[in-house]
Amino acid sequence: MEPSNGEGMLSPYRVLDLTHEWCLLSGKILADLGADVIQIEPPGGHPARRMGPFYQDEIDPERSLFWWSYTANKRSITLDITTPDGQALLKRLAASADFLIESGAPGALASLGLGYDDLAAVNPGLIMVSVTPFGQSGPYADYRAPDLVGVALTGFMYVTGESDLAPVRVGFPHFYLHGAGAGAGGAMMAHMQRVLTGEGQHVDVSCQESMTRALANAPQSYALEGAIIHRQGAYRQTGGSTFMRLTWPCKDGHVNFQFSGGAGSGRGVNSMVQWMAEKGMRDAYLESVDFTELGYGMITPEMLERMVPPIENFIMSLTKQELFDGAVERRILLFPVATPRDIVANPQLRARQYFQALTHPDFDSPVTFLGPFVGSTAAPLQMRRWPPKLGEHNMEIYRDELGLQLEVLLQLRETGVI
């Protein structure tokens, strides 16, 4: 399959992307939706190019799978915005852009004369999105927050992991991805207003707030009941004194089986109890409960003590695949705990042709990319462009689109601005 050039939902719009390595997703979402996203890199190359993993394990800034994950469909130019000439050039670019997304420390762009007010003076219609760990102001605004520190301050870490060990972060850094994702939504929300008023504005996104929203009902549990929600390993606290069991060891690994009551999972638990009976592992106490009727978050530790062992024995007697096949047949909320290897082999993703293998003259074999995050009948999301090489679109953008003379470009290159 070759990259195609179909029009996307956001085709008329230009986005300047100044984000650092952990916020590249913002512009990626808009690029996949069809916007013309220009990734602005320092002349030495964006730091994300130096981040692994690398394609076929060859360390090379043009082979970073990390960079490729977040820059397909974007164009790249180089620009040193710490120089006066670079700042002037960014303003020229901003004059014809619809959005600018950045993830610098609060005030960093303003100190270069490139804050929202500076850019709005050039282009009042511009929407500027700033994604930062904690927002533009407040007591933590200047805190340093690599992923681990950020996740801790969302409350998400405390409730994840084993009860007898330290809280644990999500295994791939997610703190900034939440904020970056919300940045795309915030940009579009501001755009909807611009359509009505013609005016741009500044959008201030907090990664802390964004990931705090993943806490489910934990904040409400404290606010209403004074309950502290703890991490519970294989279990999950569904309220002040109620639990569900999630992770179960099986014959050849682990599965997730949502053992809780309520309209959502109760039916599946009832089916599981029935399946156990069919397999000669009947349990009278389990059979006496209708888990749909029971309601979500109603299983107490005393109930768990009687209910878990027979289910545990049953699950241990089967493999991941046997359990999943049976779960699909019986509509039980059970899935294998998938590793990246299982994901690449997932029959559902294969049937939907999710993964896309694309060829490129620089590489002998096709490169596999993730498929679109949504399906659209009118303007399908497509891989329209390969992840850009460093400064790949300098001539196209600076010369052909901005109309800079070649001599000027050579001079800017000489002085290290581009």
Place this chain on the structure above:
Amino acid sequence: MRPLEGLKILDFFWVVIGPMTTGYLAEYGATVVRVESQGRPEVLRTAPPFGGGERGLNRSAYYANYNANKYGLGLNMSHPKAIDVVKRLVAWADVVTENFTPGTVEKWGLDYESLRAIKPDLIMMSASMLGRGGPYSRQPGFGPVLSSLSGMTALTGWPDRAPSTPYGAYTDFVVPKFALPTLLAALDYRRRTGQGQYIDISQLEAALHFMAPPVMEMANNGHEPQRVGNRHTAVAPHAAYPCQGEDYWCTIACMSEAEWQALCRVMGCPAWAQEERFATMNRRKAHEDELNAFIGQWTQGQDAFELMQTLQNAGVPAGVALKNKDVIEDPQLAHRGHFVYMEHPGVGRHPVQRSEFRLSKAEAEFKWSAPNMGQHTVQVCKEILGMPDDEIQALIDDNILEIDTSPEASA
């Protein structure tokens, strides 16, 4: 003017991913009519915590977190006449949303093609676990199990223990990050071209974009990363350290030499920190267990919050692993006005989480708290559909329209 002024949403979304997505819209001026049925109540209405600790469909603070500013329409969807009411609302709506198991809206005759016949430029958004089509399309599920299918569970936790599922219905909170910009982009596309569309979200496929590098690594290089707790491939110290009090931990991550030197100064330049084995980042990484033991001894008598403040003031990345209590009381979230406290007759006073972006020219609005079951049924039929009173009454008598029967509604 509000960003979404005049936008009309007929909302069949339920549980988290959907209501959170339309929650953004309701904060910024859209009219969102949520359709619910007593026959199969919204799962979150049955989820704690409940106002006054008493179970009830109109008492859940979990449900209330995502449904402020929405109109509640009660409809008995198993009745053919209810389908007629829906079709009249489709003619009114710009957007129809749903996240039932694939096959459900088709069974009702409310699939995209049928709705498009009523409203040609309609935008319909469906979200399901695994997307439409494919062998497992109809397998039911929720966020906690989907975390495991997307690889998040396998990579989270300690190498010598079972994997840890990220807390909550985690992917439910990831997918709205993609659903919101997509829906707004579809509206802009319709404005420019006059074309509506059908948007099909596979929650798995969207959530995988939060795992792109490790999945691309497997797909292209044939090997996969393993779970490593809180460790970083190249950086040490990078861990959560025990502090004073019950189960309090402070994370510290020195990403550079300068941050390590700053940490040493705060610790009072202890002799062990000057040892050769801790002299460079690579050596600290190679002796990470000993390093963590030393730092843990230093942190364990200290107040986690004071320690965080001291370290941050010195330029060392540090953050307390906040408990839900601390999140509610967090000064930074308070500064942002993150928790909006609302009153509700059944739930009582409860915190609602504001969307995480601040627009300089539009404020998120919280006009009324989440609706009771059927709270706005009559209002929606009258004001939106212009239904005469006797027709409304007849539909109520036939148990097709469901109205609010809570004590405060009849009061």
